[in-house]
Amino acid sequence: MAATTTVPSASPISGSRSFLNRLRDGDEIARMITFLFAVSVVLVTVLLIFELWQGSVLPRHKFGLHFFVTQVWDPVAEQFGALPFIYGTLVTASVALLIAVPLGIGAAIFLAELAPARLSDTLEFFIDLLAAVPSVIYGLLGVFIVVPLMRDYAQPALKNTLGFLPLFSGPMYGIGFLTAGIVLAIMVIPYIISVSREVLMSVPRDQREAALGLGSTRWESTWKVVVPFARPGIMGSIFLALARALGETMAVTMVIGNTPTISASLFSPGYSIAAIIANEFTEATGDVHLQALIELGLVLFLLTFLLNGVARLLIVLTAQRGSGTAHA
Amino acid sequence: MKRITGNFLAALALALTVVVFAHAALSITGAGATFPYPIYSKWFDAYKKKNPAIEINYQSIGSGGGIRQVTEGTVDFGASDGPMNDEQLKAFQDKHGFGVLHFPTVLGADVPTYNIPGVTAALNFTPEALAGIFLGKITKWNDPAIVAANKGVSLPGNDIVVVHRSEGSGTTYIWTDYLSKVSEEWKTKVGKGASVNWPVGLGGKGNEGVTGQIKNAPNSIGYVELIYAVSNNIPYGNVKNSSGVFVKADLASVSAAAAAGAKTMPDDFRVSITDPPGKSAYPIASFTWLLIPEKISDSAKRDAIKGFVSWMLKDGQNYVEQLSYAKLPKEVVAKEEKALAKVQ
Numbered sequence: 001m002a003a004t005t006t007v008p009s010a011s012p013i014s015g016s017r018s019f020l021n022r023l024r025d026g027d028e029i030a031r032m033i034t035f036l037f038a039v040s041v042v043l044v045t046v047l048l049i050f051e052l053w054q055g056s057v058l059p060r061h062k063f064g065l066h067f068f069v070t071q072v073w074d075p076v077a078e079q080f081g082a083l084p085f086i087y088g089t090l091v092t093a094s095v096a097l098l099i100a101v102p103l104g105i106g107a108a109i110f111l112a113e114l115a116p117a118r119l120s121d122t123l124e125f126f127i128d129l130l131a132a133v134p135s136v137i138y139g140l141l142g143v144f145i146v147v148p149l150m151r152d153y154a155q156p157a158l159k160n161t162l163g164f165l166p167l168f169s170g171p172m173y174g175i176g177f178l179t180a181g182i183v184l185a186i187m188v189i190p191y192i193i194s195v196s197r198e199v200l201m202s203v204p205r206d207q208r209e210a211a212l213g214l215g216s217t218r219w220e221s222t223w224k225v226v227v228p229f230a231r232p233g234i235m236g237s238i239f240l241a242l243a244r245a246l247g248e249t250m251a252v253t254m255v256i257g258n259t260p261t262i263s264a265s266l267f268s269p270g271y272s273i274a275a276i277i278a279n280e281f282t283e284a285t286g287d288v289h290l291q292a293l294i295e296l297g298l299v300l301f302l303l304t305f306l307l308n309g310v311a312r313l314l315i316v317l318t319a320q321r322g323s324g325t326a327h328a
Numbered sequence: 329m330k331r332i333t334g335n336f337l338a339a340l341a342l343a344l345t346v347v348v349f350a351h352a353a354l355s356i357t358g359a360g361a362t363f364p365y366p367i368y369s370k371w372f373d374a375y376k377k378k379n380p381a382i383e384i385n386y387q388s389i390g391s392g393g394g395i396r397q398v399t400e401g402t403v404d405f406g407a408s409d410g411p412m413n414d415e416q417l418k419a420f421q422d423k424h425g426f427g428v429l430h431f432p433t434v435l436g437a438d439v440p441t442y443n444i445p446g447v448t449a450a451l452n453f454t455p456e457a458l459a460g461i462f463l464g465k466i467t468k469w470n471d472p473a474i475v476a477a478n479k480g481v482s483l484p485g486n487d488i489v490v491v492h493r494s495e496g497s498g499t500t501y502i503w504t505d506y507l508s509k510v511s512e513e514w515k516t517k518v519g520k521g522a523s524v525n526w527p528v529g530l531g532g533k534g535n536e537g538v539t540g541q542i543k544n545a546p547n548s549i550g551y552v553e554l555i556y557a558v559s560n561n562i563p564y565g566n567v568k569n570s571s572g573v574f575v576k577a578d579l580a581s582v583s584a585a586a587a588a589g590a591k592t593m594p595d596d597f598r599v600s601i602t603d604p605p606g607k608s609a610y611p612i613a614s615f616t617w618l619l620i621p622e623k624i625s626d627s628a629k630r631d632a633i634k635g636f637v638s639w640m641l642k643d644g645q646n647y648v649e650q651l652s653y654a655k656l657p658k659e660v661v662a663k664e665e666k667a668l669a670k671v672q
Contacts, residue, residue, distance in 0.1 A: 074525035075496075076518065143540055151544070173489065173530060173545055258494030258531025269530050275494075279533065282390030283496025283522040285416065290392075 056295035080292035084260035088270035093245040095181025104192025112200035131190035139254035142183040147174040170265040178266035180256040188241035199233030239311040249274040273300040359387040360394020360407030406619035409498020411598035426622040430597040432615035435654040437554040439564035451565040452477040459511035464528035491550035494531025496522035506602040555652040569611040581610035582654040590657040
């Protein structure tokens with residue numbers, strides 16, 4: 001999509017006169033200025049990677065690739081490994097998406113296709129409000145409401161019914177991977193709903209009418225025509241949610257337990273990359289400690305990069321398979 | 329056009345006046361420890377009322393940040409809950425060609441706090457019990473090591489949930505410094521630091537995070553700053569000191585620890601007063617320090633900083649106890665006044 005976007009470029013034949021003309025009209029100036037803005041985004045990204053790379057010289061040399069597979073995080077002995085943090089980040093983000101995607105898309109379909117317009121607009125207002133709530137508020141909600149509910153009701157219930165699975169075993173503190181995932185899910189659902197609803201609503205009327213004209217029911221037209229048409233956009237909303245879930249700091253650190261462990265149990269306390277950076281950066285006195293935190297930042301950056309790449313690929317693949325018309 | 333230029337010049341003149349006036353007040357910047365921030369901001373405020381020409385800006389970014397920034401030279405002074413180690417002192421010396429001095433300001437303490445359903449009495453903790461619990465070796469509340477020190481209290485056989493600070497903090501430094509002194513195993517396995525590799529437990533963010541998790545989780549234990557526990561009415565336990573007495577942390581017992589530390593105070597003030605001698609001394613306490621470069625080339629700034637420190641050592645100490653910090657012992661004050669002459 002981005003590759004095919006072209007700026008009307010000066011063809012060699014039109015020469016310098018037309019360049020001057022366009023300069024006078026402001027087109028060329030606008031083009032150059034907006035081009036600079038666009039380039040600055042790339043520049044910032046490159047600078048970020050460069051800074052993170054430069055800032056993590058010591059641990060990169062000291063631990064090399066072991067950094068990714070070691071579980072120890074010991075600031076006193078200056079031994080650092082990223083594995084528990086990568087694990088925690090991926091697990092909490094996965095739990096969050098597992099909950100948020102069906103809920104969010106379901107709600108978006110209802111709002112865009114089935115709800116009366118007035119109700120849809122009113123609810124959308126509230127959803128936008130939810131998306132704007134600062135994450136520390138969600139953290140407090142997590143600490144005071146989700147954690148006690150989890151400890152007293154949800155975790156015992158899960159343990160009694162699905163306790164044979166390693167996922168739902170171990171002591172129940174109320175905090176941990178599962179709780180962090182649930183709080184993250186609450187945080188990202190508004191994004192998924194809001195973006196997906198917009199995309200669904202922008203599906204051309206013809207598509208629906210054609211489906212209805214062929215004799216399909218309302219639900220059939222929604223599920224078999226409108227949703228596949230909007231699939232790339234819906235995917236986009238999911239990856240926006242994923243990015244938010246991966247990088248969320250405050251709300252996660254308040255409910256995850258802040259213990260670098262790798263455990264199959266979702267009840268176990270854990271740690272995420274963003275959380276440990278926020279927690280230890282200010283008091284990191286040793287150079288290796290500080291730089292190991294910066295390297296974790298680099299890891300988080302690459303993780304986001306990687307997942308985004310996979311995301312793009314998925315969008316392309318599903319767009320080809322799902323509906324040729326999507327790009328018509 | 330002319331009028332616009334005139335207006336512009338007027339605006340520029342106004343802006344310049346503002347800049348000049350802003351410069352009339354001497355601005356000094358400091359950064360570091362969060363633990364003494366309440367008393368520091370009180371001091372800076374009170375000092376500004378006395379000397380309107382001097383304005384001290386302090387950012388409580390954490391002890392690690394304080395040490396880094398004063399070493400980088402981006403602030404006029406730093407502040408830290410743990411003394412700088414030899415490596416850090418050398419880094420400062422190498423960068424600037426002169427040293428950095430430690431000035432103790434106030435004292436603080438850590439207290440063990442817990443939530444055991446049905447237990448209302450203040451529990452007694454031996455150093456062995458605390459080290460055992462935080463090492464993960466003592467896992468039940470009715471462990472003999474805890475029961476023996478708490479005759480008459482019926483302790484449940486439930487698993488202990490350990491809570492510690494998740495972020496690097498001076499509070500953790502004091503706690504682990506103490507555990508390193510009383511337990512050889514802790515010293516070799518974990519060590520002391522603002523953040524350490526905890527053998528067991530959950531991390532809570534800040535004093536409030538630790539307290540919150542303890543309130544939330546039955547059968548839990550953690551540690552918080554004394555002033556935080558006092559100002560929020562959080563019950564806490566007594567700790568057995570080196571003379572074998574169970575002491576409750578309060579201003580008197582922390583001051584007693586400081587007095588014990590004052591006797592052995594080295595010339596550079598880098599002293600740990602955890603586990604001090606003395607029957608009434610509370611064992612988990614510490615000084616907190618200002619870090620001031622030995623040479624300050626700007627004479628106005630130098631005079632202002634020295635002026636503030638000598639005020640802090642005399643009048644400033646009167647503000648301390650209202651905020652539940654313990655005052656500096658007299659011997660330490662006298663020694664610091666002497667050391668202040670070294671700043672040039």
